[in-house]
Amino acid sequence: MHLKRVIPCLDVDKGRVVKGTNFVNIRDAGDPVELAAHYDREGADELVFLDITASHEARNTIVELARRCAEELFIPFTIGGGIRSEDDVRALLRAGADKVSLNSAALKDPGLIEACALRFGSQCVVLAIDAKRVSAPGDTPRWEVFLNGGRIATGRDAIEWAQEAVARGAGEILLTSMDRDGTKDGYELELTRAVVQAVQVPVIASGGAGHLDHLTQVILETDADAVLAASIFHFGEYTIRQAKEHMAAAGLPVRL
Amino acid sequence: MDYGSGNLRSVQKAFEHVGFAAEVGDDPQKVRSAAGIVLPGVGAFGSAMQGLESRGLIEVLRERVEAGVPFLGVCLGLQLLFEKSEESPGVEGLGLLRGDVRRLPPGTKIPHIGWNQAEIVQDSDLFHDIPDLSAFYFVHSYVVVPARPADVLTITEYGTTFVSGVEAQNVTAVQFHPEKSSTLGLKVYENFARRVTGG
Numbered sequence: 001m002h003l004k005r006v007i008p009c010l011d012v013d014k015g016r017v018v019k020g021t022n023f024v025n026i027r028d029a030g031d032p033v034e035l036a037a038h039y040d041r042e043g044a045d046e047l048v049f050l051d052i053t054a055s056h057e058a059r060n061t062i063v064e065l066a067r068r069c070a071e072e073l074f075i076p077f078t079i080g081g082g083i084r085s086e087d088d089v090r091a092l093l094r095a096g097a098d099k100v101s102l103n104s105a106a107l108k109d110p111g112l113i114e115a116c117a118l119r120f121g122s123q124c125v126v127l128a129i130d131a132k133r134v135s136a137p138g139d140t141p142r143w144e145v146f147l148n149g150g151r152i153a154t155g156r157d158a159i160e161w162a163q164e165a166v167a168r169g170a171g172e173i174l175l176t177s178m179d180r181d182g183t184k185d186g187y188e189l190e191l192t193r194a195v196v197q198a199v200q201v202p203v204i205a206s207g208g209a210g211h212l213d214h215l216t217q218v219i220l221e222t223d224a225d226a227v228l229a230a231s232i233f234h235f236g237e238y239t240i241r242q243a244k245e246h247m248a249a250a251g252l253p254v255r256l
Numbered sequence: 257m258d259y260g261s262g263n264l265r266s267v268q269k270a271f272e273h274v275g276f277a278a279e280v281g282d283d284p285q286k287v288r289s290a291a292g293i294v295l296p297g298v299g300a301f302g303s304a305m306q307g308l309e310s311r312g313l314i315e316v317l318r319e320r321v322e323a324g325v326p327f328l329g330v331c332l333g334l335q336l337l338f339e340k341s342e343e344s345p346g347v348e349g350l351g352l353l354r355g356d357v358r359r360l361p362p363g364t365k366i367p368h369i370g371w372n373q374a375e376i377v378q379d380s381d382l383f384h385d386i387p388d389l390s391a392f393y394f395v396h397s398y399v400v401v402p403a404r405p406a407d408v409l410t411i412t413e414y415g416t417t418f419v420s421g422v423e424a425q426n427v428t429a430v431q432f433h434p435e436k437s438s439t440l441g442l443k444v445y446e447n448f449a450r451r452v453t454g455g
Contacts, residue, residue: 002368002370003371003391005370040438041439043438045370070265070266074270074273074437074438074442075393075436075437076393076436098436121298121299122367123395171369202365225370226370255371255391
């Protein structure tokens, strides 16, 4: 049986994990590779590294990170953040990343999705969408794609963008609700359901996980393929194992 | 065996992690002297056969497998063992096992990406200490259809039931990626290495 995935997300700045220092059994929880190996041992199904390094000069640290991860990890991992070109994608895949996640570069040039899918295969092209609800309460819900952590509106409809990206060859959608991100109020169910129903590829729900019930809820109510979470794992509130046991108890197929 | 089809470092370091040495190479002489052979690979059936052909690896591979050298195929390395594939019509596979390779039936998301369970239908030391219905990581669009039911090692459900592992004498191959399947995937490589070394 095809299993639902639990994916911890690590924000990385200049090669260091931004959040997450609450682990007693890790020597250096600021080292993304050590933290990632810890999650692998705990039963994470996959990992996402999001590079938030601002300066261009420090960008090669992410390729080095991919290389180190490939040496230490025995689960698939995705690298996203700041990827601009086909060459960036190639460098990360050659360094050992299993997938790359495209966001603003794909919005600027949607042809990048096609180029990467053709050259490297759809299975390694993830499209990240940061969506924000723009409809008034009571109206037909509508979500728009945002850039730069929700600060810049693109005018694009999130559902249409997901469909276009999949038509262009994206193999997976990483869907973050900017309204819920950081709130711990739970995933945006309506948005997630709308995207899951609009595309034929796996959708990873992201943004808002604050409790283990949120993980089961979004899968049960939207049929998302995977749940991504950061702070509930990084700050040691819950272990991956607890999350998966909780999901299994709710009847969801997971790897234990 | 390196034949220009993907990053083989992940397979090599998986063997290293469980305490065994594995060499990556495309030299037919090295293949001839190897105690065990691993054929990994991602990409298309046709270009992989082309890659093996152009490196002069097909004959030595057939010869060593027929001589009884332990062989492990992974992902595309499983599919290449068969006679032909719908992915590359007209291209002849290695033909070490009878049967062919077909596209996953429509109605499910293709490629099949993610964790899925392997149901063990034949006793094998490759699955020593691995519980039945353990989960492994899959990335593929095509599946093997062995002509001989006795060759089936594991089966997996994804819209349909497909053969996710085969075994016939010294030849074993799996559709999933043990090198991406965490602890139990590493166990698969360890079990294969023990078969090779007799330990």
